[in-house]
Amino acid sequence: MTQNGSRPPEVLSYFIIQGLSNLGETRIIVFYIFLVAYIFILVGNSMIIFMSLTNPKLSSPMYFFLHNLSLVDILYTTVTIPNMLSGLMTKTHTISVRGCFVQMYCFIQMAVTGRGILTVMAYDRYMAICNPLHYTAVMTRPFRCVLIAAAWVFGAICSLPGTAPSWNKTYCGPNIVRHGWCDPSSVRRLVCGDTYSDNILSLSSALVALLLTGVLIVTSYILIGLSLSKMNTAERLKAFGTCAAHLTVVSISYGSASFVYISYRVGNFPAEVSGVQFLYTVLTPFLNPVIYSLRNKELRDAIKSTFCRRPALAAKRLINTVYP
Numbered sequence: 001m002t003q004n005g006s007r008p009p010e011v012l013s014y015f016i017i018q019g020l021s022n023l024g025e026t027r028i029i030v031f032y033i034f035l036v037a038y039i040f041i042l043v044g045n046s047m048i049i050f051m052s053l054t055n056p057k058l059s060s061p062m063y064f065f066l067h068n069l070s071l072v073d074i075l076y077t078t079v080t081i082p083n084m085l086s087g088l089m090t091k092t093h094t095i096s097v098r099g100c101f102v103q104m105y106c107f108i109q110m111a112v113t114g115r116g117i118l119t120v121m122a123y124d125r126y127m128a129i130c131n132p133l134h135y136t137a138v139m140t141r142p143f144r145c146v147l148i149a150a151a152w153v154f155g156a157i158c159s160l161p162g163t164a165p166s167w168n169k170t171y172c173g174p175n176i177v178r179h180g181w182c183d184p185s186s187v188r189r190l191v192c193g194d195t196y197s198d199n200i201l202s203l204s205s206a207l208v209a210l211l212l213t214g215v216l217i218v219t220s221y222i223l224i225g226l227s228l229s230k231m232n233t234a235e236r237l238k239a240f241g242t243c244a245a246h247l248t249v250v251s252i253s254y255g256s257a258s259f260v261y262i263s264y265r266v267g268n269f270p271a272e273v274s275g276v277q278f279l280y281t282v283l284t285p286f287l288n289p290v291i292y293s294l295r296n297k298e299l300r301d302a303i304k305s306t307f308c309r310r311p312a313l314a315a316k317r318l319i320n321t322v323y324p
Contacts, residue, residue, distance in 0.1 A: 044289030
């Protein structure tokens with residue numbers, strides 16, 4: 001296959017991922033930065049999942065949704081960062097055509113599913129604050145599973161318009177993807193022919209995913225705000241404390257997503273813009289464990305009790321063994 005040739009997707013064997021290949025000697029520094037960030041994402045989010053599943057004090061619906069969000073964050077970063085790390089260590093990083101489309105679909109699905117779970121968490125906070133008497137009766141485990149399944153289905157459906165048209169296109173050379181992974185807009189630039197309708201379809205699905213979930217979250221917090229206005233100061237502070245972590249994560253997630261999505265598509269940016277895209281990809285999954293650990297006393301206490309109790313128990317067993 002030649003880079004300057006024009007062949008259909010079923011004949012094309014690979015794409016060249018340009019990504020951060022122009023960084024020169026600083027690639028090693030960037031490699032270690034993202035490697036440490038990825039390890040932290042895996043460890044931090046895995047710890048939240050472990051705590052939520054094993055600690056009886058973290059059995060409330062909020063932690064059920066939180067550990068599902070942590071799972072999505074792990075999958076979301078795993079779709080792109082390992083490939084990015086591989087690309088930083090090699091001068092020419094390639095990906096198969098099939099692998100490119102799978103990566104494209106999985107990345108978008110994880111991103112939209114994460115937004116769906118954030119929406120579900122906003123509804124959970126709305127029920128807990130605005131309808132506390134009905135909260136336990138409504139937020140049963142089967143209903144929580146239905147909400148999580150709905151978030152995954154929503155992500156799967158919204159991912160199709162942005163990725164499905166790419167499968168049956170003819171691609172022209174050079175077969176170089178300017179992004180750090182198979183982003184739909186970057187791959188679509190390699191298509192022979194007009195992609196106007198595909199761009200409109202992809203943009204529409206992205207707007208539906210962002211706006212629909214965003215509107216639902218804003219509506220939930222407007223209703224929460226109205227309920228807070230009727231409470232006394234102590235109740236208001238306590239209720240706000242339960243929403244602070246989620247509200248912080250939502251603000252970072254939607255703010256960074258909107259900025260990167262719009263900036264990347266409005267201007268003809270150089271390939272180095274991928275660095276900003278990578279920071280966006282890493283930012284929210286990296287900050288989620290930090291934000292929820294700092295803002296949530298129950299989670300902090302569970303982490304402390306787990307990691308402080310086990311060394312103490314080990315020491316006690318050792319003493320009992322030496323001095324029976």
